[in-house]
Amino acid sequence: MATIQVDIVSAEGAIYSGEAEMVFAPGVLGEIGIAPRHAPLLTHLRPGEVRVQPPEGEEQFFFVTGGVLEVQPRLVTVLADSAARAEDLDEAAALAARERAREALEGGSGEIDLAQAQRELVEAEARYRAAEKLRGRR
Amino acid sequence: MAVGKEIRTKINSVKNTQKITRAMEMVAASKLRKTQDRMNAAKPYAESIRRVIGHLSQAGPDFHNPYLETREIKRVGYLVVTTDRGLCGSLNVNLFRALLNDISRWNDQGVEVDLCILGAKGLAYFRRLKTNIVSAATHLGDVPKVADLVGPIATMTGAYREGTIDRLFLAYNDFINTMTQRPTIDTLVPVEPVDAEELQDHWDYIYEPDAAELLNNVLERYLEAQVYRGAVENVACEMASKMVAMKAATDNAGKFIDQLQLAYNKARQAAITQEISEIVGGAAAV
Numbered sequence: 543m544a545t546i547q548v549d550i551v552s553a554e555g556a557i558y559s560g561e562a563e564m565v566f567a568p569g570v571l572g573e574i575g576i577a578p579r580h581a582p583l584l585t586h587l588r589p590g591e592v593r594v595q596p597p598e599g600e601e602q603f604f605f606v607t608g609g610v611l612e613v614q615p616r617l618v619t620v621l622a623d624s625a626a627r628a629e630d631l632d633e634a635a636a637l638a639a640r641e642r643a644r645e646a647l648e649g650g651s652g653e654i655d656l657a658q659a660q661r662e663l664v665e666a667e668a669r670y671r672a673a674e675k676l677r678g679r680r
Numbered sequence: 681m682a683v684g685k686e687i688r689t690k691i692n693s694v695k696n697t698q699k700i701t702r703a704m705e706m707v708a709a710s711k712l713r714k715t716q717d718r719m720n721a722a723k724p725y726a727e728s729i730r731r732v733i734g735h736l737s738q739a740g741p742d743f744h745n746p747y748l749e750t751r752e753i754k755r756v757g758y759l760v761v762t763t764d765r766g767l768c769g770s771l772n773v774n775l776f777r778a779l780l781n782d783i784s785r786w787n788d789q790g791v792e793v794d795l796c797i798l799g800a801k802g803l804a805y806f807r808r809l810k811t812n813i814v815s816a817a818t819h820l821g822d823v824p825k826v827a828d829l830v831g832p833i834a835t836m837t838g839a840y841r842e843g844t845i846d847r848l849f850l851a852y853n854d855f856i857n858t859m860t861q862r863p864t865i866d867t868l869v870p871v872e873p874v875d876a877e878e879l880q881d882h883w884d885y886i887y888e889p890d891a892a893e894l895l896n897n898v899l900e901r902y903l904e905a906q907v908y909r910g911a912v913e914n915v916a917c918e919m920a921s922k923m924v925a926m927k928a929a930t931d932n933a934g935k936f937i938d939q940l941q942l943a944y945n946k947a948r949q950a951a952i953t954q955e956i957s958e959i960v961g962g963a964a965a966v
C-alpha cells in the first residue's frame with residue numbers, strides 16, 4: 543500500500559518522522575484525514591491529537607496545542623506549537639488545568655479575559671481526551 | 681614551625697578557587713554540547729516554516745500584512761537576549777556595546793528606542809542606563825522554552841501592529857564556534873520576503889480558512905521561532921564563553937599557586953638558613 547512521509551516538528555525539536563498509510567489531524571474547520579497523494583493543503587490546527595498510522599506497528603498519538611499543517615502529495619508536515627508524546631500526558635494535570643480554566647470562566651474575576659479562558663478550556667479538554675483514550679488502550 | 685603560615689593559607693584558598701573554576705569549566709563544556717544539539721533540533725521547524733511563508737506570500741502578493749510592510753521609522757524596538765548569570769567573559773558587554781552604538785545612532789536621527797530584555801544581566805545593565813524598557817523576562821534557564829518567550833515577544837509584536845514601533849530588531853550573540861561569538865543585531869520585523877526562486881516545485885495549496893489569515897498566524901510563529909533560535913544560540917554562546925573564561929581562570933590560578941609555592945619555599949629556606957647560622961654562631965661564641 544502507498545505510504546506518505548510524515549514529519550512532526552516543533553520549535554524545540556523534531557518529534558516524529560516516518561512513513562504512514564494515513565494521518566489524522568485536528569484542523570480548524572474539522573478533523574482531517576490525509577491519505578497518500580492528498581491534494582496540497584495548508585491549515586491551522588486546533589488543540590487536539592494527531593494520529594499517525596504506520597504501515598506496520600501500532601497507531602501513534604501526538605498531542606498538539608495548535609500549529610500549522612502542511613500537506614504535499616508525498617509529505618505531511620505538522621508545525622506543532624508544542625507537541626509532547628501522548629504517553630507523557632499527565633491526566634491529573636490536564637484535569638487541574640481544565641478546572642482552573644472553568645473556575646476562571648465562572649468566577650469572572652476579570653483577571654483572565656474570556657477568550658483566553660475558553661481557549662484554555664478547549665485545550666485542557668483535548669488533553670484530557672487524549673489521556674483518556676490512551677488509558678483505554680492499555 | 682610557623683614559617684609562611686599566611687602563604688600556605690593563601691595557597692589553599694587559591695587551590696579551592698581553582699577547583700571551582702575547573703568544575704565550572706567542565707559543566708559549561710557539557711552544557712554547550714547539549715545546547716548545540718538543541719540548536720540543530722530547532723532547524724527543521726525554522727526551515728519548514730520559512731518555506732510555508734514563501735508559499736503563502738506567493739499565493740497572494742497583494743496581502744496587506746503589517747509584518748511584511750516597511751514603514752517610515754519614528755520609533756524602533758529591540759528584543760535583547762542576554763544571559764542570566766555572569767562569569768562568561770565579555771559576552772554581554774560586547775553585545776551591550778554594539779546595542780548602545782545602534783541606540784545612539786537612532787537617537788541622533790531623533791528616533792526613540794524601546795527595549796524588551798530577556799535575561800537578568802541585560803535588565804540590570806539597562807535599568808541603570810534609564811533606557812525605555814517595555815518588558816522583560818528573566819531566569820529562562822539553560823533550556824529556553826518557547827512558552828516563556830511568547831509573552832515578551834507578544835508585547836513587541838503588539839506594539840508593532842499598533843504602530844507604536846516601526847521596526848523590530850533582535851539583538852543576541854551569534855554562535856560561530858567555541859572561541860568566537862559575534863554580537864548580532866538582526867531585523868525581525870518587517871519580515872524579509874522569501875525569494876520566489878528558492879521554492880522548488882511550487883504548487884498552489886488549498887487554504888483553510890484562507891491564505892491571508894494563515895499568513896498572519898504563520899508569521900507570528902515564525903517570529904517566535906526566530907527569537908527562540910536567538911535565545912538558544914545565546915545560551916550556547918554563554919556556555920562557550922564561560923568555558924573559555926573558566927579555563928583562563930583555572931590556568932591563572934595554577935600560575936598563581938606556582939608563584940606562591942616559590943615564595944613559600946624561599947621563606948622556608950630562609951628560616952632554616954637563619955636557624956642554622958644562629959646555631960653555628962651560638963656554638964662559635966661558646
